[in-house]
Amino acid sequence: MSRYDKDTLLSDWRQRALSFQQEIGNAVIGLDHAIRQITLAIFSRGHVMLEGDVGVGKTTLLRAVARGLGGAYERIEGTIDLMPNDLIYHTYINEVGRPQVDPGPILKNGEQLSVFFFNEVNRARPQVHSLLLRVMAERSITAFNREYFFPHLLVFADRNRVEKEETFEIPSAARDRFLMELHIETPQDPAMQRALMFDPRFHDTDRLIEDVQPGVLPYRDIADIARVIQVEIKASDALQQYALDLWQATRRPQDYGIKMDGVDMRQLVLAGASPRGMSMMMRAARVSAWLNDRTSLIPEDIRQVFVDTTAHRVFFNPVYELRRSDLVGELMSGILQRVAAP
Amino acid sequence: MFKLLFGLSPALLLAPALACSAELTPRIEPSAPRNFGYVMGDLIDYHVLITVPESYALETEYLPKPGALDEWLDLRTVSWTKTNAKDVAHYRLRLTYQVFKGVRQPEKLTIPSLPVRFQGQAPLEARTPPWYITIAPIIPPDIADEKVEIRESVVPEPLPILSHRLRLIAYLAGTLAVLPLLAWRYGKLPFFTKTAPPFARTMRDLKKLSRKPADADAYRTAIKLLHRALDDTAGFRLFAGELESFLADHPAFAELRDELNHFFALSRQVFFTAPDAPIPADSLFSRLEALCRQCVLAERRSV
Numbered sequence: 001m002s003r004y005d006k007d008t009l010l011s012d013w014r015q016r017a018l019s020f021q022q023e024i025g026n027a028v029i030g031l032d033h034a035i036r037q038i039t040l041a042i043f044s045r046g047h048v049m050l051e052g053d054v055g056v057g058k059t060t061l062l063r064a065v066a067r068g069l070g071g072a073y074e075r076i077e078g079t080i081d082l083m084p085n086d087l088i089y090h091t092y093i094n095e096v097g098r099p100q101v102d103p104g105p106i107l108k109n110g111e112q113l114s115v116f117f118f119n120e121v122n123r124a125r126p127q128v129h130s131l132l133l134r135v136m137a138e139r140s141i142t143a144f145n146r147e148y149f150f151p152h153l154l155v156f157a158d159r160n161r162v163e164k165e166e167t168f169e170i171p172s173a174a175r176d177r178f179l180m181e182l183h184i185e186t187p188q189d190p191a192m193q194r195a196l197m198f199d200p201r202f203h204d205t206d207r208l209i210e211d212v213q214p215g216v217l218p219y220r221d222i223a224d225i226a227r228v229i230q231v232e233i234k235a236s237d238a239l240q241q242y243a244l245d246l247w248q249a250t251r252r253p254q255d256y257g258i259k260m261d262g263v264d265m266r267q268l269v270l271a272g273a274s275p276r277g278m279s280m281m282m283r284a285a286r287v288s289a290w291l292n293d294r295t296s297l298i299p300e301d302i303r304q305v306f307v308d309t310t311a312h313r314v315f316f317n318p319v320y321e322l323r324r325s326d327l328v329g330e331l332m333s334g335i336l337q338r339v340a341a342p
Numbered sequence: 343m344f345k346l347l348f349g350l351s352p353a354l355l356l357a358p359a360l361a362c363s364a365e366l367t368p369r370i371e372p373s374a375p376r377n378f379g380y381v382m383g384d385l386i387d388y389h390v391l392i393t394v395p396e397s398y399a400l401e402t403e404y405l406p407k408p409g410a411l412d413e414w415l416d417l418r419t420v421s422w423t424k425t426n427a428k429d430v431a432h433y434r435l436r437l438t439y440q441v442f443k444g445v446r447q448p449e450k451l452t453i454p455s456l457p458v459r460f461q462g463q464a465p466l467e468a469r470t471p472p473w474y475i476t477i478a479p480i481i482p483p484d485i486a487d488e489k490v491e492i493r494e495s496v497v498p499e500p501l502p503i504l505s506h507r508l509r510l511i512a513y514l515a516g517t518l519a520v521l522p523l524l525a526w527r528y529g530k531l532p533f534f535t536k537t538a539p540p541f542a543r544t545m546r547d548l549k550k551l552s553r554k555p556a557d558a559d560a561y562r563t564a565i566k567l568l569h570r571a572l573d574d575t576a577g578f579r580l581f582a583g584e585l586e587s588f589l590a591d592h593p594a595f596a597e598l599r600d601e602l603n604h605f606f607a608l609s610r611q612v613f614f615t616a617p618d619a620p621i622p623a624d625s626l627f628s629r630l631e632a633l634c635r636q637c638v639l640a641e642r643r644s645v
Contacts (some may be wrong), residue, residue: 062579238613296615300583342566342613 006232007151012292015227017043017291020068020216026070027064027208029195030187037308038065039291041228042217044283046179047136047155049121049312056163056184062117062156063209069222070215071114072151074105080166084131088143106141107148113185114152114219121157122167129174132157136177143320161325168259172271172315179280180305226287233286235297242299242341244307247278249335250314258334263320263327270315272295277313284309299341307332368460368468369393378476382444385418388453390435390470395521396426398462400433405458414443415453430584433458435470445479527642540574541637548631564630565609571604582606594644601633 017039024035034050038061040049049056059075066073074088087106094100106116118132132155134226137139139150157178160167162336175181178244179183187193235243250254251272273281284305289297313326320327349427349544371391380386394627408417418438425432435458443451453473460466462523481490528542544567551567572580577587589596606624 236614236617238617272564293616298610298614299581340573340579341567341581342562342569342609 003102006153006228009225011234014293016217019213023068023212023216024061024064027212028061029202030189030192031057031061031184034061034182034184038182040284040287040305041179042069042154042222043229043287043290044280045154045226046158046280046284047177048159049175049178049181050156050179050184051161052184053186054232056186058158058184059117059119060205061184062115063205065156066115066214066334067209067212068216069114069154069219070217071219072109072112073115073117073216074109074113075117075119076105078118078120078122078128080123080125082124082128084127087128087131088141103143106135106150107143110297111149113150113153114154116153116155118155118157120160122159122170124168125167126171127169129170133174133177134331136174137285138321139193151223160213167256168178175312176277178272178312179284180308182308229290230283230286233289233295233297235286237281237300238342239297242339243278243302244281245339245341246302246310246335249339253331253335256335256338258331258338260327260330260334265319268320269326270317273313279308281305281309303336306336356366364472366460370470372471372473374473377474380475380477381480382442382477384441386439386441386453386475387436388439388473390437390458390465392433392435392458392468393427393430394433394460394466394468395462396429396431396642397462398431398466400424401459402460404457405435406437411439411454414441414451416440418441436494441475441477443477443496445477446481448476448478449628451475451477482582507609522531537639539560539638540571541634541641544568544571545638548634552627552631556627558621561627561630562612564627565605568605568630568634568637569609571634575641579604582610592640592644594640595637598633598640601636605630605633 017257021035021039021272024038025032028035038048040069042065048061052058062075063073082158082317086104088104089107090102091105092100092102106113116135120133121129131141135150135153141148141150155178159170159307175230187196196288201208245256251269258265281302285301285308288304289295293300294301311332314328315321316324316327316332348622354511360445368391371393373389375387394548402422404418405422406417408419410416418440420437422433422435425434440455440542441451443449451474453475453564455469455472458468458470460468481487526538528538530538547567548564555562569580572588575592576584579589585599585602589599591603595602604625608622611619611622
């Protein structure tokens with residue numbers, strides 16, 4: 001592919017990505033940050049964990065995203081009795097009274113599956129997490145004595161953060177496979193809150209989703225363009241050093257002069273971000289540079305994705321893990337405030 | 343008797359004429375404090391009041407010039423004042439002599455008369471009368487010359503300087519108190535350089551850097567130094583996106599908005615977007631120094 005072709009390709013796709021964001025933004029208001037980050041995740045080929053209160057628009061957002069991508073969308077609710085097989089097949093007695101086995105939610109659409117939404121993932125058992133881990137990591141599954149592949153699959157999971165009863169915390173290995181962990185909050189803008197309450201447009205989510213132009217981003221081609229983006233966006237030495245410093249700061253925050261009230265910084269971090277996590281962060285940062293019409297990475301690209309791609313990969317000592325939600329945000333903003341570039 | 347009268351008659355006849363000529367003769371009234379008790383080195387004031395008709399003016403050119411009159415007498419100063427009275431002018435001459443005559447016995451000396459000329463219808467000259475003074479020896483009479491010892495100089499009387507001294511101490515104490523503060527503000531305190539204000543410190547580092555060869559590395563180091571100074575001023579790592587909130591928190595830097603925006607754009611270009619490109623021609627090292635200097639001023643304004 002010539003230089004000109006590449007530039008045109010990147011530029012065309014950037015326009016599509018921007019219209020995709022706009023389409024989703026029309027359907028889901030007040031979630032601009034989440035929409036932007038999900039766009040980055042789509043082009044980084046990464047899975048996203050959503051965390052947020054009930055009824056803030058997570059499902060609507062994902063349905064809109066699935067429609068914008070144009071592939072098949074499947075969804076499953078995590079429950080304590082959900083078993084891995086429930087994702088793969090579904091057994092029942094059919095209309096003629098004979099047992100029948102049908103493909104489950106994951107297999108039903110075959111390769112067309114573009115968005116798989118696992119709601120309340122922490123209510124499911126570790127066995128299910130384990131299956132999910134493989135689906136996310138390899139985009140494949142073994143069932144009915146053969147391999148099934150899902151080359152375009154993006155997994156979105158939602159973690160209930162309100163109840164702790166009958167939940168199974170997702171193992172760190174599984175969390176590490178999510179590119180991002182996004183916090184979906186109720187919009188703070190009073191005008192938006194008013195619109196969500198009184199504008200009839202937002203009462204009927206099915207109509208809202210129908211308004212989204214289907215297939216703005218053809219999901220089948222994304223893997224290719226994602227590869228081109230990763231190759232074309234350059235990272236200077238100074239930027240690589242900055243990314244490296246950020247990584248080291250997640251492992252040894254005390255070396256970067258980060259201080260937190262009531263926390264012994266030397267004891268805080270049990271395990272910093274993983275190499276896979278950092279590679280994912282850089283993938284998302286490159287996409288951010290591309291979306292901003294640049295061919296080189298700048299620190300702002302990394303800062304744009306740092307918290308969402310890294311916070312869930314840092315594990316605290318048990319004594320601090322209970323206060324995780326308070327401490328992790330402070331640690332992340334501390335790292336961003338203390339690590340210099342250049 | 344007749345003979346007597348006859349003898350006097352020329353004098354009587356001349357009397358009116360004499361009176362008339364006396365009007366033209368200046369009246370001279372010397373006045374001196376005393377004519378005794380002088381010793382070698384003394385200053386002698388000699389005042390002469392000369393009264394002339396109003397139409398006459400003193401010829402100052404002819405006044406005696408200060409200087410040595412003879413080997414033992416100097417004229418030190420000559421001054422005069424004029425006051426007008428009815429039809430006449432009074433000139434008061436003030437002459438100061440210094441006598442250098444060394445004597446072993448009291449002696450009578452003559453201060454010579456001096457001519458004083460006036461300008462008028464006809465030139466008019468008056469002479470101060472000679473004046474006699476007595477001068478005394480300064481060596482006791484019973485000591486031979488070779489045994490005379492020079493007296494020690496008189497110890498000068500100490501002037502009351504206590505108030506000056508207190509004032510000096512107060513000024514010095516004030517200066518000493520302010521000096522460390524100023525030195526700190528200007529980043530000149532040798533042992534506390536790390537606590538000096540960020541830009542003052544950076545200015546000094548930039549000066550050191552400018553003495554080294556001006557290559558791309560030095561240029562990059564200079565940009566980094568400025569970044570660190572901005573970081574230290576902000577209290578966190580300052581990135582381009584946070585510049586506006588920084589300027590809102592530090593209004594003293596607000597007038598540098600354009601320069602700082604340019605600096606961030608430059609830094610981005612040099613370090614990230616075009617790291618291998620040559621240094622931009624419009625952003626030489628001197629421009630970085632100028633920015634730092636402006637920041638130092640802003641820093642001083644903000645405290």
